[in-house]
Amino acid sequence: MVWKLRKRTVSTRTIKTRKTVPLDSFFRYVDVFYLSIGMVPYDRNSKDSSPCRNWRRIILRTYFVFQMLNLNLVLLSELIYVFLAFASGQNFLEATMNLSFIGFVVVGDIKIQHIWGKRERITQVVRRLQELHPVCAEQQAIYKIDEYLSGYKCVSIFYFGMHLVLIWTYNLYWAVYYLVWDFWLGMRRFERMLPYYCWTPWEWKNNWSYYVMYVSQNLGGQACLSGQLAADMFMCALVTLLIMHFKRLGSQIEQHVAGVLPAKQDLVFLQASIVYHQRLLLLCQDINEIFGVSLFCNFASSSFIICFVIFQMTIGGNIDNLVMLVLFLFCAMVQVFMIGSYAQHLINATEQIGEAVYNHDWFLADLRYRKLMLVIIQRAQRPSYLKATNLLKVSLVTVTDLLQLSYKFFALLRTMYVQ
Numbered sequence: 001m002v003w004k005l006r007k008r009t010v011s012t013r014t015i016k017t018r019k020t021v022p023l024d025s026f027f028r029y030v031d032v033f034y035l036s037i038g039m040v041p042y043d044r045n046s047k048d049s050s051p052c053r054n055w056r057r058i059i060l061r062t063y064f065v066f067q068m069l070n071l072n073l074v075l076l077s078e079l080i081y082v083f084l085a086f087a088s089g090q091n092f093l094e095a096t097m098n099l100s101f102i103g104f105v106v107v108g109d110i111k112i113q114h115i116w117g118k119r120e121r122i123t124q125v126v127r128r129l130q131e132l133h134p135v136c137a138e139q140q141a142i143y144k145i146d147e148y149l150s151g152y153k154c155v156s157i158f159y160f161g162m163h164l165v166l167i168w169t170y171n172l173y174w175a176v177y178y179l180v181w182d183f184w185l186g187m188r189r190f191e192r193m194l195p196y197y198c199w200t201p202w203e204w205k206n207n208w209s210y211y212v213m214y215v216s217q218n219l220g221g222q223a224c225l226s227g228q229l230a231a232d233m234f235m236c237a238l239v240t241l242l243i244m245h246f247k248r249l250g251s252q253i254e255q256h257v258a259g260v261l262p263a264k265q266d267l268v269f270l271q272a273s274i275v276y277h278q279r280l281l282l283l284c285q286d287i288n289e290i291f292g293v294s295l296f297c298n299f300a301s302s303s304f305i306i307c308f309v310i311f312q313m314t315i316g317g318n319i320d321n322l323v324m325l326v327l328f329l330f331c332a333m334v335q336v337f338m339i340g341s342y343a344q345h346l347i348n349a350t351e352q353i354g355e356a357v358y359n360h361d362w363f364l365a366d367l368r369y370r371k372l373m374l375v376i377i378q379r380a381q382r383p384s385y386l387k388a389t390n391l392l393k394v395s396l397v398t399v400t401d402l403l404q405l406s407y408k409f410f411a412l413l414r415t416m417y418v419q
Contacts, residue, residue: 007070009051021065021145025125026237029156037223038063041234042123062144067223068112075105077198086200089196098197100308100328107301108224111231111294118290118307125286129241132279148244156233159338166244166327168224171195195221232298232335235291239342239386242287245280246349249273250356259364266369277353283385284346295388296337303402305332307409314414340399343386347395354380 024031024044034041038060078098085095115122134140174193192205195217204210253273258266309329354377362370385393392398 012377020135020137021140023130023241025149026152026241027126027234028182029153029160030230030234030237033104033160033226033233035060036226037067037112038065039112039116040119041225041230042119042126047249067219068109071105071109071220071223074196074198074217075102075109077200078102078105078196081197094197096308097312097325100305100312100325101196103301103304103308104228105220105224107297108228109402112223112227115227115231115234115294121286121290125238125290128279128283129238132245133241143244143245143248145244148240152237152240155236155338159233160229162334163225163229163331166331167221169327170267171221173307175214231291232339235287235294235386236338236342238283238287239248239346242280242284243345243349245276246346246353249276249280250352253353254356254360257361258369259361259366263366263369266365267372270369270376274372277376277379281379281384284350288385288387292387292389294337295386295394296391298335299388299392299394299398299402302332302336303409305329306403306406307413310406310410312414332362336399336402339386340394340396343394343398344396346386348381350384360406367391 032043040057040060079102082095082098082102085091134143134145140146174195192210194204194210194213198213199219200209200213202209204213256269261269306329309325309332312325313329357373357377357380362373385395387393
């Protein structure tokens with residue numbers, strides 16, 4: 001008994017000395033990647049109008065415009081290359097490889113522009129989550145916020161790190177190739193190549209414009225990657241917070257014993273739980289409206305990318321391209337499974353609300369209390385989904401359907417190529 005009391009005392013002291021976790025901790029990596037392209041996805045303090053803040057905003061806006069212009073110029077040159085290749089019947093393999101990268105860039109471009117246009121809505125969602133966020137260490141321990149944050153950080157580091165390795169391995173391949181084979185070993189004469197096939201109205205291989213184009217493509221690739229990955233992880237951060245609140249609501253209801261307290265207090269508790277539930281459902285709707293287009297682009301492009309990458313791998317090629325294609329395919333698969341996994345966890349968390357209401361001790365409750373229970377149970381029968389617009393509800397089942405669709409496209413493309 002003494003040991004148990006000591007254990008409780010230690011745990012209480014640990015909670016009191018524990019640092020609180022601010023809401024911004026979930027958005028730290030997202031903010032870094034958005035700032036790398038000069039973009040601020042939501043306003044933290046709109047009342048601050050100091051000259052320093054205004055200059056910072058102007059500099060970021062200018063840098064953002066430069067990044068978008070560069071990205072779209074690179075995209076345009078790649079599209080022209082593919083169009084000319086298909087029109088002339090030449091460089092078919094290079095054009096199909098470019099299509100995979102074009103799909104990735106187009107999705108990144110759309111996601112950046114869409115999130116930029118939803119800044120005010122995102123700011124409102126973040127502020128409403130801030131209102132629900134537990135403030136003191138005791139509350140955060142009950143919500144298990146450390147566990148959710150550490151899990152999200154692990155996923156973020158793996159997701160960002162994997163894609164950064166992919167993009168910079170591909171972008172810097174020819175630079176490293178030159179340093180090793182020509183500059184260091186002196187074994188062959190280096191033929192200037194760019195990371196991505198593109199069309200230009202001038203000859204770039206034998207003049208200084210090669211270096212400008214090389215840097216331009218690298219900047220465009222990183223900007224696209226930053227915008228696309230930041231949007232994915234921003235959505236996952238918001239979904240993680242929603243899951244945390246749904247599970248807390250479920251455990252709070254399940255631990256409540258109705259009928260012990262006066263009927264009025266039980267009704268106040270249940271009404272507060274219903275209001276809490278409704279706020280979470282409205283937040284889920286807002287997240288779908290913000291990221292619905294982004295989700296649709298993710299799944300549409302992933303099907304497109306998986307199809308063309310597997311096609312490239314089956315028709316052969318040099319080992320360098322095959323390694324890059326395997327990495328690219330792996331990243332596309334991880335993206336789809338990660339989003340599908342978060343969406344499935346959200347579905348499970350919302351479904352558990354109805355179970356928690358039914359499972360808690362309500363037998364001795366007042367009749368009004370038992371009738372009011374039906375409101376939250378009835379709404380919990382319809383789980384909340386992540387929606388890729390109104391066309392698609394995202395779950396792990398959606399991932400299976402996507403893989404089947406990708407295989408069908410691949411089979412069609414392979415048949416056309418053989419014939």
